[in-house]
Amino acid sequence: MTEVFDSEPSEPTNNIVDFKPRNQLAAEAQLVAFIEWAKQTLPKGIPNRVHASIRWEDDSWHPHGFKGCSFTALGSTKVAPKAMQAPFTEFAKALVVYRRVYLQKKSVDEWLFALRELEAVLFELTGTRDVTRVSAAVCSTACEHMNRQWTKGNTAYGISKALEAIITLMRDKKLLKSDFRWTSPLKLKPTGTLKQQRADREQKLPNPEAIKALGEVFNNELTRPLDIVVTSACALLLSAPSRVGELADVELDCLVFKEDTQGNPRMFLRWYAEKKNQVMLKPVITPEMEPVVERAITLLKPITDEARAYAAWLEDHPDEFPPHEGLPSKGPDEPLTYTEVCAALKLSAGNGPRRRFNAKFLKGMEKQKALSPVARALLAEIRDGWDSSAGRRIFVKGRIESYEFDDRCVITLRKLNVLLREKYLPKDFPYTTPYTEGKARVKYRDALFTVRTGAMAEDSAFVVTHGFGVEIAANTKRMNTQLGGTNDPTKKSLFERYGYPGVKVNTHAFRHELNTQMHRAGLSQLLIDAFSGRTTLGSVYNHETVEERTQRVADYHPQTKHSTAAQRLEKVKTNQPLNLIEVRELREGEQDRIIHLTPYGVCVHNFASEPCPKMGACLDCGRLGCVKGDDVKLSNLKEERDDLKRRLDKALDAQSRGLFGASESAKKLGEKLFKCEALIHTLENPELENGAIVWNADNGWTLTKNAAAMSGLIEVKLIEESQAQEALPSLNDVLALLDEIEG
Structure with missing residues (x-):
């Protein structure tokens, strides 16, 4: 789950002012004002956040730039759709505007899921849909x-x-009749059990037979454009760990060569990393895959060149009707006859009454929800002035010679051009993907997978003859259909067409496969994340078996089962006395004595010489050692992390309200939380040997220094950096960590 916990934008849109509640208003009046603010704010998101076609009253904003945004009620299905009911719908729309347009967050689906649950339960318990x-x-x-x-x-x-984030926002905007604080009672379920690892491995790694079959098909003499696109896209995804959606931003000129440490040229792909929101160079995973990448681009170029040139013409001539062989020789503002209109749109005029333009073009546009105001006005003009009757028959010598119509509108190529582009071109044209803050976008004229609309039709009966639009051939839906099949027996997958019945694969499985192979090759998680274009730890992509990891440790240390670490872990788990000498390999110079056990691990402080100088603040102390494999103490650390998270949330809330001392409290709690999370991440690392000790970093604070500072005797710097200790995080680091923990 992502983007649930962030409540403030990094850089709100410049021309949008946040909604400020008025203290003197009741909750109902605040809600009315908030909804009105959202109605005024929605158009300000055009064109970067939403499309110009959007209207407040629409039941779904999905076609208008709000991905997955449909205002349906809980339990709604495609077969039996159910809409949210007023007045709750108005509140839901206002919240979506706040998140997508003001806060500039891409995802709104989790908020909508929460709102559907909230509407159902609110009506169940109160009998109303009054969100206040x-x-x-x-x-x-x-x-x-x-x-x-x-x-x-x-x-x-x-x-x-x-x-929880929605309730916090409602509190801040004073939309509640009775102010209250609420925290979700649900807890994260434990992950990482052996059973779950096996299930993940079976579910997420690709079937080896599928990869073998793809290789065999790819090396055939391919002539069908669809097969070339699918196999070439798979070749690229198997060359560098990537996501299928990122194929839309791969340019034709994507190959870059650099010399390695031995002076040999190595191939890189210029690739947009979705999670990093930036273009990066991804090295092709092995030299053996470099000819595969070159073959893929060689196969794709001839079947996509014409579409790229067409996309360039469309972008360079926005006011001109796209040229084609049957286009009438008329000026952009000259009136067109019905026959010329049909010729321009590549429609058959027919011999009878002029119904084709109405049935094949106008009615189709009327069904489109995502029409811009200009296109909507033109469509209304034509509808109002277009004689849609069968016409008055003109007889010559007793036979129908022609039909006469009473039209009050003039259709020109300029008007048709507006409607045609609205109907057939992607909403984000000339760019391949929607706008994202700070993203370097790719145009259809440069994209490797640009094709004409309909060029990838799976069945000749469904070939699109007009071809006025452009699209990305290797889109998610097409790739999933071709590699996973459908329930339609008339449509065969790539594997079925080439004689591999029952074989299926998910495109994201390629990313999991490459990540796992890199782990097997011994790359660090940091390098793998950078290689994969991730900003957070991606250990969930590692599907090495327990046996593989165990064998790797055994190869390095054949006596693993009888190691000091294993004996130490056994003593910790059974609460046996642990001598300091048993951890001496990591703490030279300490004496042989019984050490102290804490809720989080072991403590090497000598209590015989002085009491605890930190008064039990273990997470601030460098003498705390956490033992890998001690599940009880790991659980204690996680409980401490959850408690710190709750306390930090309260401190940040108090800080936002300007309460005295809140900033310092938030700073200290953030440092503790950062430490706690770092220890948990390290202790859950499967590469670390069970029984190994992870030492905490000391922040330099003691009761003595604190007392001296308060007495004014010495100036104390509480947080010190040393070569042996990592620098403590900034508040921005802590807030980023919170997003990662909760996300």
């Missing part, structure tokens, strides 16, 4: 519903945290 009456009881009941609905994984937890 939301209470802690309503929120907790909604969480119970979530837990029953989403039993697998941490989906319910993520949506409950989205609800």
